[in-house]
Amino acid sequence: MRKILFALCLCAVAYAAEPTDLDTLFRGKEYKPVLSASLRDSSKNEAVPKAAAKASKSDGYYMLQFESVADFDAAQRRRAQLSASTGYSIQVVFDAPFYKLRGGGWGSKKAAEDKARELSAYNITAFVVKVK
DSSP: OOHHHHHHHHHHHHSSSSSSSHHHTTOOOOOOOOOOOOOOHHHHHHOHHHHHHHHHHHHHHEEEEEEEEHHHHHHHHHHHHHHHHHOOEEOOOOOOTEEEEEEEEEEEEEHHHHHHHHHHHHOOOOEEEEEO
């Protein structure tokens, strides 16, 4: 019995050497995963011809739409929260009967989708909207 208890203590000491993500949450620190610059596979992008890549760069203007809220005051409060958490200046666009919260701006849909996917890792839901 003592040998088993000693082995369990050794295992506990070995695993306690490095703090885990759960330990940082218990200490009150926010967990932010480290994300790469792009979530797309770079090997796929190399196979695209240069002429096709140039054509896909300027296919419109895309923004991320985070929410649509019916109340103006609630939209302003949520705009401040989203601006603080994403770092974007969030626009409140009135499209009857809702106030739509939009931010960012990209020239290609793929870049906007990459950013929406990256923000989903932080539990921020957004979808891509073509503005122009």
